[in-house]
């Protein structure tokens with residue numbers, strides 16, 4: 001019999017890629033999300049459109065002893081969403097409520113294995129002030145001092161999953177993702193992260209043109225291609241190690257270097273105008289010693305390789321939007337084959 005998996009946040013970027021991989025591996029998959037995937041059809045066997053903040057909805061979707069549950073649903077975004085301060089109350093409330101509901105229901109249903117996607121944003125700001133030497137080893141998480149409320153919620157939720165493991169024997173597994181990028185990620189609208197934003201800006205610019213970058217561009221990050229993120233997630237989930245463990249790249253670059261790389265891939269000469277904007281920590285990269293030690297694995301694909309695929313995809317989105325804007329009559333996209341949708345926004349009484 002096929003193994004079963006529930007993917008919470010299946011309509012999002014990483015969740016969408018994860019569903020595709022689980023289906024390719026022969027799983028029966030149920031996806032759940034507030035919305036469907038925007039850029040491709042989701043091959044889930046069952047897709048529930050619903051709100052995981054609602055405990056009745058969560059009870060309805062966790063209706064069987066799934067072999068694996070992946071909890072990726074969150075109210076999240078890049079620096080332009082999480083560092084402005086304007087979304088703090090909502091994102092903390094929304095994500096914490098989802099996690100409280102999901103972990104409790106997984107425990108009640110005695111789910112085999114439960115994965116939770118935490119973030120590099122849990123690491124203390126005081127260890128990420130030097131752009132050349134950020135400290136992001138797992139053990140450095142405490143004394144806690146994340147630089148955003150998004151990071152505090154992630155840390156709180158990590159602790160919920162590990163408390164359920166200690167008190168109720170829940171087989172929970174926690175990864176700290178470091179800035180994941182790739183095709184079908186958010187690329188416009190305010191929640192996009194630096195790789196997609198820079199691909200978009202370069203794609204929209206002419207060769208010899210200028211793009212705006214937040215800050216002096218000397219802040220550093222590392223970026224992990226989504227296929228490797230999914231691979232690391234599955235390896236952790238099927239291991240004997242509960243985490244938390246970093247899933248990220250240790251190829252650290254400055255944002256200015258990221259622009260140069262994208263411009264080179266695009267074959268354009270691009271100059272940068274540094275403007276004020278939300279910046280977050282000064283430096284961050286994944287410390288991959290623990291993931292290597294515990295899983296015998298670490299991501300290996302180069303940033304350039306992932307960016308080549310991502311730039312091609314973002315450029316196609318930019319062209320598509322430009323073509324739609326230029327067209328006088330609204331164009332209806334061709335209908336896509338879809339898994340059956342169950343609308344559960346208004347759940348019925350508890351069974």
Ligand code: NAD
Pocket residue numbers: 008009010011012013014015032033034035050051052053071072073074075076094098117118119120176177178179180181186193
């Ligand atoms: P995403 O925003 O593309 O996906 C999250 C999905 O959760 C969205 O589709 C959203 O609609 C859904 N969601 C939000 N609230 C919901 C609700 N109340 N009920 C049901 N669904 C809801 O983000 P992503 O990049 O795919 O990230 C997946 C997970 O990984 C998130 O938990 C995120 O915080 C974490 N993470 C991502 C990164 C990254 O760089 N992408 C880094 C660190 C951690």
Ligand code: GDD
Pocket residue numbers: 076077078079080082119120121150177178179180192193194195197198212213214215219221255277278279280281
């Ligand atoms: N998004 C974005 N857009 N960032 C820009 C831009 C731009 O146009 N220009 C410069 N930057 C800079 C930001 O100021 C920040 O210093 C850096 O690029 C990285 O920004 P993001 O990719 O948006 O976010 P982040 O790395 O600070 O945090 C992300 O990664 C975390 C995990 O590592 C977020 O996605 C978090 O939600 C995630 O948990």
